[in-house]
Amino acid sequence: MTNLVYIIDDDQSVREALDEWLTLAGFTVQAWASAEVALKNIDEAFSGAIVSDVKMPGMDGMELLEKIPRSIPLLLITGHGDISMAVSAMKKGAYDFIEKPFQPTRLVDAVKRACTQRKLYLENQHLKQVLEHQQGLESVLIGDSPAIKRLRQQIGELAQLDVDVLIQGDTGTGKELVARCLHDFGKRQKHPFVPINVAAIPEQLIESELFGHVAGAFTGAQKSQPGKFEFANKGTLFLDEIESMPMHFQVKVLRVLQEREVIRLGSHQSVSLNVRVISATKENLQQAAVDGRFRSDLYYRLMVAEIRIPALRERKEDIAPLFAHFLRQAAAKHNKETPEVSSEEWIILETHDWPGNVRELKNLAERYLLGREFQEVPLQEMLSGKIVLPEETGSSLNQRMADYEKAILKAELSRSKGNIFQVMEVLDLPRRTLNQKMQRYGLKREDFLNS
Ligand SMILES: Nc1ncnc2c1ncn2[C@@H]1O[C@H](COP(=O)(O)OP(=O)(O)OP(=O)(O)O)[C@@H](O)[C@H]1O
Ligand SMILES: [Mg+2]
Incomplete structure (x- = not known):
């Protein structure tokens, strides 16, 4: 060259x-x-x-x-x-x-x-760019585990290559974040990143959503409209939860990916596309293909390159830097100081199983920050979702019940950031009852509001 x-x-x-x-x-x-x-x-x-x-x-x-x-x-x-x-x-x-x-x-x-x-x-320019991207990625995709280091490197390389990528990982592991990084650090960064959750579109609308339609294509189609593929032209289309794509539609998507052109519903004219397709799945798509739940030809077409993100429990080194990162983020958002995490708390965090992965950790960090404010429930209880009262002796059953009730109300008010309707729903309480109880325990909604 x-x-x-x-x-x-x-x-x-x-x-x-x-x-x-x-x-x-x-x-x-x-x-x-x-x-x-x-x-x-x-x-x-x-x-x-x-x-x-x-x-x-x-x-x-x-x-x-x-x-x-x-x-x-x-x-x-x-x-x-x-x-x-x-x-x-x-x-x-x-x-x-x-x-x-x-x-x-x-x-x-x-x-x-x-x-x-x-x-x-x-x-020299190329090296400079790779280095810049590496530094940029480090501040976005947090983690010190070998798996995350490898992931950052893989993203750096794949971002430049501009090939279609399939991202696999459990819920909350960071699939969408990785897709955005591939776009933001690649050649298409100045063009649109168009995310679409395949599972969220009703089956009968999926074709028009993705391919667009012309006026009169179906009842209610008053004017011609481009689909997501066209919106993403020159940029990236992110097909999230691809495993839920209806079988009969998969063959149409396969055609679009192969021909790199799309035909709007009701039209005969094809529009040529310059789109990078990144897809994500929580399932083992290869197994789904073996089981006949997903077309294997589409699977192979989507995974020109493949990224697997391991569950958080498989990379425990990432828990501390991630929690610290989210805590700082939450503190900045709520205009509060970043609290100190005790060594017992770090141990609790590291031994938890994290079924909700990074998203669960992120939510916990925010609750932890706010909980601190109100002398809230300890970390262990936040994680188990249970409210446990400190060991107590000497008080009457009524008193203990009242303490328990108060702790539950406080926890829910804090969790919902003072959203009364949410608390009413979660605890299945009528508004009046909730008001009375809050009054009795001296709980004020204002104390739980989001700052
Ligand atoms: N390594 C990471 N560094 C920083 N933030 C992260 C990391 N991984 C995930 N996150 C954050 O965690 C949250 C969940 O990530 P994301 O939405 O990308 O997960 P997902 O795999 O798409 O989840 P789902 O399967 O439920 O759609 C997001 O707020 C994301 O920014
Ligand atoms: Mg997602």
């Missing part, structure tokens, strides 16, 4: 001669008769060097020099005795100039050096 050379000269015989010399020397040559046209094919990613005549009708070599990115080496071919022009070209950033007439070897040597310089520059 990097031994590409553009030759720009209005004189056809010169172009042919240069083309021949450089091709013989092993370069991939593309010749242009005008600088304007060549310029349209030159951008930051151009991987080689440019050899251009100075004197040309229209845009000349000096003007071209000003228009191309500075990092691309440009060799100018100057007329005999045109030294002052050559000097000013070098000052303006030309890589080299060659005075006519010249020996082919002089040209070949200079072009070789220019191409090497370009190659080094691009490699």
Whole structure:
């Protein structure tokens, strides 16, 4: 790739001669008769060097020099005795100039050096970008376990490759976050990321949602509308819970993925697509394919690359940094100080099973932060979902029942951040009863509101 050379000269015989010399020397040559046209094919990613005549009708070599990115080496071919022009070209950033007439070897040597310089520059840029992405990813995708380190590396690589990816992981492991990272750190970052939860769309609407429709395609379709595939054009379409896609529709999606074009419902015209498709599933899709619940051809089409995110209990090293991260986040959100977590509490966190994975941990961090404010339930009880009263002796049954009731009300008020309707629903209490009990125990809704 990097031994590409553009030759720009209005004189056809010169172009042919240069083309021949450089091709013989092993370069991939593309010749242009005008600088304007060549310029349209030159951008930051151009991987080689440019050899251009100075004197040309229209845009000349000096003007071209000003228009191309500075990092691309440009060799100018100057007329005999045109030294002052050559000097000013070098000052303006030309890589080299060659005075006519010249020996082919002089040209070949200079072009070789220019191409090497370009190659080094691009490699350096690439490394810089990978490093930046790595640092960027570290602040978004938290975790120190080998699995998460590998995941960050995999995302860094796959983001650049721009292939379709299938993400597998249990609930709350971070599938959507990973999909967003693949988009945000890839070439499509400036274009839309369109998430769609396949499980949430009623079966009869799925085709129009994804492919769009034209006016009159079905009752109620008053005007033509693009589907999610078209919305995601140039960007990324995220198909979440792909396992719940109806079988009869899977074959249509397969066609779209293969042809990279979509036909709106009720139309005959296809729209071509430039979309990256990332899908996610909680299920073992391969097994679903074996069992006949998912088309195996679609499975193979979706998993050009595959990312598996392990459950949180399989990477316990991540619990502490994640909890600390979410605690800081929650503290910032509620304008509070980040509380200290005791060593007993860290042990509780690390020995919990985390069936809800990172999402459960994130929710707990927020409840923990708010609970601290109200001398709330200890961590262990938050996790078990039970309210346990401290060991008590000496008080009457009525008193203990009352303490227990108060603790439950406090916990629910805190959990719902003072949302009375939520507490009424969870505890199945009429509003009046709840009010009376809150009054009796001196509980005020305002104390639990979200700040
Ligand atoms: N490694 C991580 N670092 C920081 N935040 C994370 C990490 N993993 C998950 N999260 C956060 O945890 C929450 C749950 O993650 P996400 O929604 O991506 O999970 P999911 O796998 O899509 O869940 P579900 O299967 O329920 O849809 C999100 O708020 C996400 O930002
Ligand atoms: Mg999700």
